């Protein structure tokens with residue numbers, strides 16, 4: 001493909017991402033499958049351009065006069081990110097072959113305009129309401145947190161399944177396979193790989209044999225904080241893809257009862273092969289939206305893990321496109337859902353048992369505000385101090401800027417009445 005044709009493809013892919021709900025990665029993959037003439041270098045260059053634009057979307061759109069279409073954003077990226085002179089941009093937009101059409105007068109004017117300093121949310125690369133939330137939560141550090149969240153090249157973390165192997169043995173095994181992993185600094189069972197070149201984890205023997213799973217270090221840490229132990233009755237209330245289920249099962253060392261519930265059957269179905277690969281067991285249960293399906297466990301569980309549905313904003317460094325799909329209204333809907341789910345899950349905890357609330361969100365509306373609402377409605381639960389240097393007031397916040405993990409929040413409670 002010519003450089004021009006790659007730009008056209010990137011613009012087209014950006015439009016598809018904006019119009020749908022699919023992750024950028026999936027849209028790029030589908031495009032590659034539908035356009036077999038594109039070689040690996042072409043696909044790489046196109047993906048680089050797409051991610052460059054997604055991470056700088058606010059700034060590019062602002063510089064292009066508020067336009068949000070792929071063409072305008074790509075043109076803006078050539079100028080603002082690549083620092084390309086106008087003449088070169090014009091040359092790439094000759095309209096010949098499969099390249100993009102010539103610049104309009106308005107586009108040319110935008111590229112030459114003196115734009116001045118952008119507003120704070122534009123500079124941060126995040127929607128306005130998110131920046132407001134960050135200012136409340138992080139105070140002076142908000143811009144640093146925003147930058148960390150939208151920064152490229154998040155590492156790939158693995159959780160070593162200590163039921164099957166130890167960390168050093170897996171590290172050596174991966175090195176044999178050409179993957180140089182480092183121990184994660186915070187999780188004792190984690191290994192970290194650079195994101196470039198993208199490692200094919202699923203193809204490794206260690207993955208196929210269940211010795212590793214892909215799981216961010218932050219996710220490993222919140223799992224460990226829950227304090228699951230052999231012999232306990234543990235409920236993973238929002239089991240989703242089963243990442244936490246596997247971590248909890250590992251901590252329980254095959255002893256006790258682990259029940260993983262979710263309202264989506266397909267998600268539960270996806271957990272089964274992961275459990276088998278890891279050599280651990282859990283009972284999978286389909287729940288009703290109103291909490292039905294766990295009545296037999298009322299007041300019985302030693303530990304209930306609530307990894308609540310959330311904006312996923314803690315993972316925006318991996319999925320920058322999601323930042324532009326989230327609205328303030330959706331955050332409010334999620335907050336209400338989180339408080340409702342916490343109330344349902346709390347019923348299962350036995351006196352003296354524990355409840356942990358976890359999100360992969362960076363927003364106080366889904367973190368502190370949801371925990372506050374739960375505490376106000378449930379005085380029978382007492383916050384438990386967390387054994388982690390990043391925890392304060394029995395609550396933990398992890399983030400790309402502070403712990404070099406995805407963004408996570410956790411609050412731990414004990415049922416004291």
Ligand SMILES: C[S@@+](CC[C@H](N)C(=O)[O-])C[C@H]1O[C@@H](n2cnc3c(N)ncnc32)[C@H](O)[C@@H]1O
Nearest residue numbers: 238239240241242243244262263289307308309
């Ligand atoms: C953040 S995801 C869980 C991720 C999962 N724990 C993991 O580590 O892979 C939240 C999950 O909550 C589920 N969910 C949504 N509403 C629910 C409800 N009312 N009760 C239980 N689970 C619910 C969603 O289907 C989704 O799978």
